[in-house]
Amino acid sequence: MANKPRVAIFDFTGCEGCELSQLNFEDQLLDILAQVDIVEWREAMDDRADEYDIAFVEGALSTPDCIKRIHDIRRRSKVLVALGSCAVDGGVNAIKNLHPIEEVRAEVYGKDQYLFPTLPALPLSAVVKVDHNVRGCPMTQGEFLRLFTALVMGKQFAEPDQSVCVECKLNENECVFERGMICLGPVTRGGCNSQCTNFGQYCIGCRGLVSEPNLAGMAETLASHGLAMDEAWKRLQLYNAYRLQGVRA
Amino acid sequence: MAQSFLEQARVLDFIVHLQTRHTVYAPHRRGQRSFAFEKTSDPAAVELDYPRVLGSVKKYFLPPRETLMDFDLKTDTATAPQVEPVNAVFLGVHSYDLAAVKRLDHNFLTGKPERNYLVRRQGARFIGVSYVPDKFHFAGSVGIDPYDMTGSDVFLTRHPDGWIVDVLTGEGAALLQGFALPPHALPKPKREHFTQHIYVPQDSLGRILEASYDHPVWNETARSCLSCGTCNLVCPTCYCFNVEDQVAVTGDSGSRERSWDGCMLRGFTEVAGGEVFREKSAARQRHRIYRKFKYLSDATGQPWCVGCGRCTAACTAGISIVDIVNRLIRDAEREEKITA
Amino acid sequence: MELQILKPGLETRELYLPEMAEITAVRRLTEMETLYTVKMPGGRELGHQPGQFVEVSLFGVGEAPISISSSPTRHGEFEMGIRRVGMLTEVLAGYQPGRKIGIRGPFGNGIDVSKFRGKDVLIVAGGIGLVPMRSMINYVLDRRDEFGRLIICYGSRSDTELLFTDELAAWEKDPRVEYHVTVDRGSPDWRGRTGVITTLLPGLQLDLPNTVCCVCGPPVMYRFVVLTLRGKGLPDDNIYLSLERRMKCGVGKCGHCQINGSYVCQDGPVYHLPDIAKLREAL
Numbered sequence A: 001m002a003n004k005p006r007v008a009i010f011d012f013t014g015c016e017g018c019e020l021s022q023l024n025f026e027d028q029l030l031d032i033l034a035q036v037d038i039v040e041w042r043e044a045m046d047d048r049a050d051e052y053d054i055a056f057v058e059g060a061l062s063t064p065d066c067i068k069r070i071h072d073i074r075r076r077s078k079v080l081v082a083l084g085s086c087a088v089d090g091g092v093n094a095i096k097n098l099h100p101i102e103e104v105r106a107e108v109y110g111k112d113q114y115l116f117p118t119l120p121a122l123p124l125s126a127v128v129k130v131d132h133n134v135r136g137c138p139m140t141q142g143e144f145l146r147l148f149t150a151l152v153m154g155k156q157f158a159e160p161d162q163s164v165c166v167e168c169k170l171n172e173n174e175c176v177f178e179r180g181m182i183c184l185g186p187v188t189r190g191g192c193n194s195q196c197t198n199f200g201q202y203c204i205g206c207r208g209l210v211s212e213p214n215l216a217g218m219a220e221t222l223a224s225h226g227l228a229m230d231e232a233w234k235r236l237q238l239y240n241a242y243r244l245q246g247v248r249a
Numbered sequence B: 001m002a003q004s005f006l007e008q009a010r011v012l013d014f015i016v017h018l019q020t021r022h023t024v025y026a027p028h029r030r031g032q033r034s035f036a037f038e039k040t041s042d043p044a045a046v047e048l049d050y051p052r053v054l055g056s057v058k059k060y061f062l063p064p065r066e067t068l069m070d071f072d073l074k075t076d077t078a079t080a081p082q083v084e085p086v087n088a089v090f091l092g093v094h095s096y097d098l099a100a101v102k103r104l105d106h107n108f109l110t111g112k113p114e115r116n117y118l119v120r121r122q123g124a125r126f127i128g129v130s131y132v133p134d135k136f137h138f139a140g141s142v143g144i145d146p147y148d149m150t151g152s153d154v155f156l157t158r159h160p161d162g163w164i165v166d167v168l169t170g171e172g173a174a175l176l177q178g179f180a181l182p183p184h185a186l187p188k189p190k191r192e193h194f195t196q197h198i199y200v201p202q203d204s205l206g207r208i209l210e211a212s213y214d215h216p217v218w219n220e221t222a223r224s225c226l227s228c229g230t231c232n233l234v235c236p237t238c239y240c241f242n243v244e245d246q247v248a249v250t251g252d253s254g255s256r257e258r259s260w261d262g263c264m265l266r267g268f269t270e271v272a273g274g275e276v277f278r279e280k281s282a283a284r285q286r287h288r289i290y291r292k293f294k295y296l297s298d299a300t301g302q303p304w305c306v307g308c309g310r311c312t313a314a315c316t317a318g319i320s321i322v323d324i325v326n327r328l329i330r331d332a333e334r335e336e337k338i339t340a
Numbered sequence C: 001m002e003l004q005i006l007k008p009g010l011e012t013r014e015l016y017l018p019e020m021a022e023i024t025a026v027r028r029l030t031e032m033e034t035l036y037t038v039k040m041p042g043g044r045e046l047g048h049q050p051g052q053f054v055e056v057s058l059f060g061v062g063e064a065p066i067s068i069s070s071s072p073t074r075h076g077e078f079e080m081g082i083r084r085v086g087m088l089t090e091v092l093a094g095y096q097p098g099r100k101i102g103i104r105g106p107f108g109n110g111i112d113v114s115k116f117r118g119k120d121v122l123i124v125a126g127g128i129g130l131v132p133m134r135s136m137i138n139y140v141l142d143r144r145d146e147f148g149r150l151i152i153c154y155g156s157r158s159d160t161e162l163l164f165t166d167e168l169a170a171w172e173k174d175p176r177v178e179y180h181v182t183v184d185r186g187s188p189d190w191r192g193r194t195g196v197i198t199t200l201l202p203g204l205q206l207d208l209p210n211t212v213c214c215v216c217g218p219p220v221m222y223r224f225v226v227l228t229l230r231g232k233g234l235p236d237d238n239i240y241l242s243l244e245r246r247m248k249c250g251v252g253k254c255g256h257c258q259i260n261g262s263y264v265c266q267d268g269p270v271y272h273l274p275d276i277a278k279l280r281e282a283l
Helices: A017-023 A029-035 A064-076 A084-089 A091-098 A101-115 A141-153 A164-170 A215-224 A229-240 B008-021 B095-109 B115-121 B170-176 B202-210 B217-224 B230-234 B281-300 B310-314 B321-339 C087-092 C127-142 C165-173 C219-232
Strands: A006-011 A037-041 A052-058 A077-083 A132-134 B003-007 B024-030 B034-039 B065-072 B077-079 B089-093 B125-129 B154-159 B162-167 B241-247 B253-260 C019-028 C033-039 C053-058 C062-067 C078-083 C100-107 C120-126 C150-158 C178-185 C211-216 C239-242 C270-272
Touching: A006 A017, A006 A064, A017 A052, A017 A077, A017 A084, A017 A141, A029 A141, A052 A064, A052 A084, A064 A077, A077 A084, A077 A141, A084 A091, A084 A132, A084 A229, A091 A101, A091 A229, A132 A141, A141 B241, A164 B230, A164 B253, A215 A229, A215 B217, B003 B008, B008 B024, B008 B089, B008 B162, B095 B115, B095 B125, B125 B170, B154 B170, B162 B170, B202 B281, B202 B321, B217 B281, B217 B321, B230 B310, B241 C062, B281 B321, B310 B321, C053 C087, C062 C078, C062 C087, C062 C100, C062 C127, C078 C087, C078 C127, C120 C127, C120 C219, C127 C150, C127 C211, C127 C239, C165 C178, C211 C219, C219 C239
Parallel strands: A006 A037, A006 A052, A052 A077, A077 A132, B024 B089, B089 B125, B125 B154, C120 C150, C120 C211, C150 C178, C211 C239
Antiparallel strands: B003 B162, B024 B034, B065 B077, B065 B253, B154 B162, B241 B253, C019 C033, C019 C100, C033 C078, C053 C062, C053 C100, C239 C270
């Protein structure tokens, strides 16, 4: 490639775990770096640039300043990629949206609350156009690599839109429900190679929901496995609080 | 052919006999309450008394994931990897799973026979075992009883003291060569009873389904169905697959991969431009049931459901294929009474 | 019926590995559609029937079913008219002559030309449906004596989206062709007819028992065209439809294109109307 794509990486409200997992590509990091110029990345370097071919953005938007910055990043980026559940869906941050914002602010910042303006947590797509998602908490590394390769090759990226159950069955795991646990796999977007259930854990839904989830059905299933209905919806809200606002009748 | 007897005390020796001569796949415990076919190493880990395995032996002939070709993007050339024959003995296969293998054979070996499937499939030898139906099995309703030896080279029928051994093919006889068994002449144990039944024979089922296209059961089921695809993926006769290209991070090479797919997944019928031909979960459920009891059956005269009960046992929403079908039958009979 | 299939000596072929063909010409038809001319390895004939399709393979991107647009009567290379609507066609849009692409096929049944021979041929094509129908039209034109009248009804969303405009102009002038065209919305310069494709049909004077029709277009079009043709009294027996589905493998294995009991990639994409009138999901 004559001109390497100029890549920038930004973070908003989140734990920065997605960025850390980018640094964690032990086998592929050099191959990745060979194909792009990283022009901005607070986590790993100090350079600053004005325009980006690809901006990877981690974290949810939760302050007025975030909104300003994301507009700025969007304006300067040809392709904007949301990295991880906070950026894609609002993530666990959005749980705060379930409570009155003033209560949340008082609880977190106490008497200094007026120094910290805060907003309900938003996914990037609530404010700007997002071209691609890399889901997961932290982001799914394999999905990042697939998207990255597609972008460098100049082809479209098809986001997976099937349940975690699909890969879980391909891996011939015993169903989590069979072991008396509950699992959000049936309505959670796959693409993670069911990495939690492969190791005996249940799916907590970190990759967000499939495009047309049967939420009432999922809540019923959870309830039939012993959860109270309220608890069932709370489980679904862990990573999907933003998307589920106003969904439950 | 000849019938002999394998005492319970000699079962381990028998497995050792097979294992020293062949690659053997057999049911093993998987997780807390499940079973799965695995390659045997420890004969004591083999479980011949089991209700059902998670996935059938299908996974050995049509692997869940498979590379169809590797390609080089610098030269635009592709090569198909060598397909390794499975060439193994499958010990402890239930009659319905053997019936399912026949159905897979039909898909992959009629019309344009597929090499990948044939290479894996042709060296397989099967030692079937009888089983005691549990609350999900309904194979009897599709004409496959727990003692059905069709498709087996050797068949083991449960007996209180061990297993009655039927040798059914020359290949089966070869498997037993060097392992002397006393002859057995006693009658077989009585038929085991199924607790689950579909209440009409296959030929009238096709007719009933024909008239049930707009039955309310499809929408009712769609209310609980999570469209997770589990029922397809655990089904021993489901063979649908998807194909996708993977590219190495270096961007200069990659592979074309196929993996199991399922018609209950929303994107299954999506075409370029975004149109989905079975958009509603109800339409997909109907398609699945018709696939098992009508479409392929109309063409071949055989039900494409083998009654293993996996889709019901594994359904995350508790949907029962037997309940759906019986509901259609009951309503069709009621309709007939009213019109008669 | 017993399913005894596995037997010794069964012949299998490599089903999935494409042949590498070469793009020899690229012609832009409209904003969205491009016509590619493709040469098979060694210049061999593709050996297709009108109405058949190929699987086009771009390594690293995937495969897509693409209709063949040229008539088998035109020897040597073959043509594919492609609309940019998906991942593969988007990448293909950047390809220039000289590029290699993978081809598998031809697949599908194609049009049974013998059913049209000696009859009046009515082609009803909506939008991109003209691409495969062009193969049949040129087949009839190249063997004009073997067929009766050739009536073409073509509908497009707008006049800027009309395909093969030079050929349309030629058909318009050709006394051997009865060509009718309509667009849903015409631009200010459009002098032709405006309206959906079904408005072309009532005015046609057809020798009904002697007319055989082939319809191809977007899914929503079939239903209305079939209803209108029936309304005119054309028997179902004289109607063929070319359907679109997600054909992934092309060889009847992967299950994606199934409509009820039928595999579009094997039994279709061209269906005799009486065979599918009862298939609830077909139309």
